[in-house]
Amino acid sequence: MAKASATAAIKTATGRLGTVPAPVRHKAGETEYRELYRMMLLIRRFEEKAGQLYGMGLIGGFCHLYIGQEAVVTGLQAAIMPGRDSVVTGYRDHGHMLACHIDPKSIMAELTGRAAGISRGKGGSMHMFSVEQGFFGGHGIVGAQVPIGAGLAFAHKYKNDGGVALSYFGDGAANQGQVYESFNMAELWKLPVIFVIENNQYAMGTSVNRASAEDQLYRRGESFRIAGLQVDGMDVLAVRGAATRALEWVRGGNGPILLEMKTYRYRGHSMSDPAKYRTRDEVQNVRDTRDPIDLAKKEMLELGFADEAWFKACEKAVRAIVAEAADFAEQAPEPDLAELYTDVLVGKY
Numbered sequence: 001m002a003k004a005s006a007t008a009a010i011k012t013a014t015g016r017l018g019t020v021p022a023p024v025r026h027k028a029g030e031t032e033y034r035e036l037y038r039m040m041l042l043i044r045r046f047e048e049k050a051g052q053l054y055g056m057g058l059i060g061g062f063c064h065l066y067i068g069q070e071a072v073v074t075g076l077q078a079a080i081m082p083g084r085d086s087v088v089t090g091y092r093d094h095g096h097m098l099a100c101h102i103d104p105k106s107i108m109a110e111l112t113g114r115a116a117g118i119s120r121g122k123g124g125s126m127h128m129f130s131v132e133q134g135f136f137g138g139h140g141i142v143g144a145q146v147p148i149g150a151g152l153a154f155a156h157k158y159k160n161d162g163g164v165a166l167s168y169f170g171d172g173a174a175n176q177g178q179v180y181e182s183f184n185m186a187e188l189w190k191l192p193v194i195f196v197i198e199n200n201q202y203a204m205g206t207s208v209n210r211a212s213a214e215d216q217l218y219r220r221g222e223s224f225r226i227a228g229l230q231v232d233g234m235d236v237l238a239v240r241g242a243a244t245r246a247l248e249w250v251r252g253g254n255g256p257i258l259l260e261m262k263t264y265r266y267r268g269h270s271m272s273d274p275a276k277y278r279t280r281d282e283v284q285n286v287r288d289t290r291d292p293i294d295l296a297k298k299e300m301l302e303l304g305f306a307d308e309a310w311f312k313a314c315e316k317a318v319r320a321i322v323a324e325a326a327d328f329a330e331q332a333p334e335p336d337l338a339e340l341y342t343d344v345l346v347g348k349y
Contacts (some may be wrong), residue, residue: 011218011230020227020257023245026075026237030305033194036078036236037306040070043095044293045322046104049194050094050125054271058330059111062140063125066095068266071292073099074197075239076166076259079247084161086134086152088145089168091126092198093138100133104325114332121335122343143169143176146195150182153193153256157281161292164250165193172203174217182223190255194246195221197258200265201222205277218260226256233261234290237299263289283325 028036045063054063066073069092077087077099089096097107102118110117110128113232118128126140126176136152139145149167156163173179174197186193197217209215218228227249231242239261246257268275275283300306304312 001275012218017244020229020245020249021029023229023231023238023242025235026244027076028237028240030048030303032078033237033296033300033303034310034314036240037293037300038318039074039078039099040236040293040296041314041318042104042321043070043074043098046098046108046325047094047319049322049326050108051267051271053108053112053326053329059125060113061109061124061126062091063271064092064269065267065271066092066101066265067200068286068291069200069233070095071236071239071261071296072196072233072261072263073168075236076194076243078240079243080164082134084134085164085166086136086156086163087166087168088136088149089138089140090142090145090170090173092224093126093128094169096138097128097130097133097135100130100135102130102133102135104321105328108325108329109332112332113334115335115339116328120339120342122339126151142334143173143179145169146173146176146179147182148192149193149195150186153186153191154189156192157189162251164247165191166196168196168198170203171197171199171201171208171212171217172206173312174220175203175212180224182225182281183221183258186256187221187224187226190253192250193256194250195226195256195258198263199262200263202265202277204269205273205275207277216260216335218258221256221258221293226258227254228258228260229264230260230325234292234295236292236296258275288319 047067053059073095110119110123111125113121115121118130126138129137146167146169149165152165199217203211213315221228229242232238246259246330249257266283298316
């Protein structure tokens with residue numbers, strides 16, 4: 001298969017059971033590649049619309065966009081088993097929910113705080129949740145999702161249901177102490193968990209190279225004897241191939257694995273971040289040379305998997321889905337005041 005992008009060399013870290021075999025870049029057929037492209041485009045257009053609604057004051061609180069990182073969640077979650085595996089992530093979670101095939105209308109309605117939202121309007125951008133779709137939340141506390149991911153993996157092992165937990169976190173969260181407590185327990189108990197570091201190069205406003213003594217994050221599990229892989233997170237087929245290898249490793253009873261996805265976010269850390277810590281030229285260079293959607297389109301054209309007419313039709317269809325979701329989110333009613341008293345835990349001491 002011809003390659004439209006030069007995928008970065010795979011790097012591997014040795015675990016207790018040795019080095020994970022280097023993954024092979026996935027060979028997608030026409031139908032599969034079209035679906036991967038459509039999902040990345042849906043995430044991109046959804047996030048762009050969310051940014052617009054935030055600017056209009058229709059989304060309150062914090063809002064962290066996933067623009068630029070679409071290949072990571074698309075490639076990984078295309079490989080898992082819906083209804084069996086589980087997913088948990090941090091506050092940059094809209095793309096993860098879409099990749100779990102959750103209705104865009106219910107996600108957008110949650111962003112605008114409406115009763116029809118996936119968390120009935122009480123979670124907002126950072127705290128969405130859907131047990132039915134195996135999505136165990138976005139989480140606002142940096143790194144908090146990592147021990148939750150280990151707990152989900154423990155549940156899979158305890159129930160012997162064959163499931164695997166995907167626990168996503170960023171390069172900034174990779175320096176949190178609870179992450180390493182989770183690594184230790186996951187390896188001790190050989191839990192079926194894939195720890196995914198979405199290294200978008202900047203923890204809030206600080207470059208990973210300035211904030212991390214070991215900036216090759218795929219090696220962060222070595223002291224716990226957890227094997228790791230570093231993958232080009234801007235190449236959806238490279239991600240898909242790494243997902244296959246990681247799932248084989250974990251489902252084979254080898255315990256956890258660490259995947260560092262080298263990716264990049266185009267927008268600021270959140271909508272309130274002007275991102276003055278990097279130059280416009282740096283961001284534009286990534287857009288011009290490494291954009292995951294553009295790279296996929298170029299390769300699909302080379303392979304004859306689609307033509308310009310198909311891409312235009314896909315764009316039109318995706319924009320219609322996003323527009324429908326936005327209209328629904330704007331028009332849906334707000335939660336009833338009685339909703340304040342639901343799902344509240346009261347402890348007696």
